[in-house]
Amino acid sequence: MFLQREVLITGIAVIAQSMPMLLRGVRINIELLFALLVLGLLVGTLVALLQVYGGRFFGTLASGYAWIFRSIPAIVLLFLFYFGPSEFGVDIPPFFAAVLALGLRSSAYQSQIFRGALQAIPHGQMMAARSMGMTRIRAIFLIIIPQALRISIAGWSNEFSSVVKDTTLAYVVGLNEVLRRVRIITDRHYDLAMLAYLTVALIFLLLTYTGNWGLGRLEKRLRIPGLQMMRGGTREA
Amino acid sequence: MSLLIVKDIHKAYGGIEVLKGVSFSLEQGETKVVIGPSGTGKSTLLRCINRLSPPDSGHVWLDGVEVTDPKANINALRAEMGFVFQSFNLFSHLTALRNVRIGPIKVKGMNKDAATKLAMEELERVGLSDRADAYPAQLSGGQKQRVSIARALAMSPKLILFDEPTSALDPELIGEVLTVMINLAKEGMTMLVVTHEMGFARSVADEIIFMENGVIVEQGTPGEMFSNPKNKRTGEFLHKINELYGETD
Numbered sequence: 001m002f003l004q005r006e007v008l009i010t011g012i013a014v015i016a017q018s019m020p021m022l023l024r025g026v027r028i029n030i031e032l033l034f035a036l037l038v039l040g041l042l043v044g045t046l047v048a049l050l051q052v053y054g055g056r057f058f059g060t061l062a063s064g065y066a067w068i069f070r071s072i073p074a075i076v077l078l079f080l081f082y083f084g085p086s087e088f089g090v091d092i093p094p095f096f097a098a099v100l101a102l103g104l105r106s107s108a109y110q111s112q113i114f115r116g117a118l119q120a121i122p123h124g125q126m127m128a129a130r131s132m133g134m135t136r137i138r139a140i141f142l143i144i145i146p147q148a149l150r151i152s153i154a155g156w157s158n159e160f161s162s163v164v165k166d167t168t169l170a171y172v173v174g175l176n177e178v179l180r181r182v183r184i185i186t187d188r189h190y191d192l193a194m195l196a197y198l199t200v201a202l203i204f205l206l207l208t209y210t211g212n213w214g215l216g217r218l219e220k221r222l223r224i225p226g227l228q229m230m231r232g233g234t235r236e237a
Numbered sequence: 238m239s240l241l242i243v244k245d246i247h248k249a250y251g252g253i254e255v256l257k258g259v260s261f262s263l264e265q266g267e268t269k270v271v272i273g274p275s276g277t278g279k280s281t282l283l284r285c286i287n288r289l290s291p292p293d294s295g296h297v298w299l300d301g302v303e304v305t306d307p308k309a310n311i312n313a314l315r316a317e318m319g320f321v322f323q324s325f326n327l328f329s330h331l332t333a334l335r336n337v338r339i340g341p342i343k344v345k346g347m348n349k350d351a352a353t354k355l356a357m358e359e360l361e362r363v364g365l366s367d368r369a370d371a372y373p374a375q376l377s378g379g380q381k382q383r384v385s386i387a388r389a390l391a392m393s394p395k396l397i398l399f400d401e402p403t404s405a406l407d408p409e410l411i412g413e414v415l416t417v418m419i420n421l422a423k424e425g426m427t428m429l430v431v432t433h434e435m436g437f438a439r440s441v442a443d444e445i446i447f448m449e450n451g452v453i454v455e456q457g458t459p460g461e462m463f464s465n466p467k468n469k470r471t472g473e474f475l476h477k478i479n480e481l482y483g484e485t486d
Contacts, residue, residue, distance in 0.1 A: 143330075147329060147330045226374030
């Protein structure tokens with residue numbers, strides 16, 4: 001029992017000693033997080049734009065994409081992207097396999113956040129832009145996207161909390177991230193498993209809190225005066 | 238040659254013909270007011286003119302250039318026609334000033350300083366230069382509509398189409414918008430206005446067009462139309478409007 005005094009003291013000592021090793025692992029989680037968020041944001045935005053403005057053919061294609069990547073379990077995606085390329089004689093490093101698998105998965109979820117935001121922008125905004133002679137593409141980039149991005153931040157906070165945690169799944173393809181490193185501790189001191197995993201839990205509480213705090217600040221900073229952000233829509237105060 | 242020529246416009250939505258062959262023309266500097274019961278295609282007519290809703294058949298010429306020509310550069314032509322919406326449609330994420338200058342910068346390629354100066358002048362013209370930094374959600378309905386008129390003016394359009402510009406406003410805010418429009422008419426702006434404001438129609442319009450069921454029933458000067466309408470329906474409509482809204486001038 002980890003709550004016994006002696007176990008607790010040795011345990012804390014062991015974990016404190018392993019902390020630099022664990023934090024190097026956390027760093028890999030954070031790197032993976034950023035890479036997959038950027039990939040997810042870029043692809044997700046494109047998918048959402050195609051879904052809303054791409055016409056029937058591209059719209060269907062984009063919807064199919066979003067459906068596929070939301071339907072397959074994350075671990076299965078990781079295995080597919082890690083083992084898949086080696087079938088064709090391409091060795092892919094675990095980190096890249098993880099970025100692709102989790103990033104494309106996240107892009108499917110992000111596309112749905114952004115699609116909702118795009119559709120929440122009143123049609124009159126597009127009409128006003130077109131009536132002054134803007135092309136459709138320009139109107140989308142100058143008028144629609146800036147408003148939709150602001151609405152999306154709340155949904156993204158949610159997606160952020162979710163993918164932060166997903167980064168630990170990358171241990172299944174052998175990425176040397178924090179969870180894999182915890183296994184090193186628990187393999188050696190099996191009585192410390194509880195304490196070690198509590199440490200990981202604490203690390204992720206901190207990461208999620210920091211991230212959501214930052215996104216909250218961004219949302220406030222970008223808030224349009226007088227305009228309240230509602231769930232998936234806007235209304236005037 | 239007339240600045241705007243509209244010839245035999247037809248438009249149907251879902252099998253129902255909203256416009257059944259509408260023709261008229263507008264001279265440089267002229268103000269024409271389109272009146273008529275709701276659902277008779279007045280707003281659709283305006284949207285057909287700048288092809289926000291492309292007409293099914295018929296032709297529109299602006300200053301000799303055919304707007305309805307499929308090969309026409311529609312964006313360039315739209316830049317020459319201001320459009321003022323009933324629901325303002327100001328860009329919510331931009332301040333009043335940026336709303337007004339975005340067209341000159343992004344559509345006409347004007348440099349930012351010149352566009353800012355122009356935008357301030359247009360805001361001054363509608364009496365809102367002190368609200369330049371306000372966002373649309375911080376403005377009253379009347380102020381929003383005045384900003385949207387400034388936004389149209391900043392493009393130096395050949396004419397402005399007004400689609401019921403005061404219908405979404407509280408009664409006490411209508412006056413400030415009409416005042417701006419009356420001044421524009423006096424300054425010689427060419428305007429085509431769909432409205433229920435009979436006071437405005439009577440005092441400002443060079444000609445009133447009465448539409449019903451997708452056709453022009455009658456057109457004439459305000460004097461003719463109000464005192465001596467030729468068509469029975471025109472008389473009935475004006476009488477009813479008078480009962481509903483009273484004289485507003």
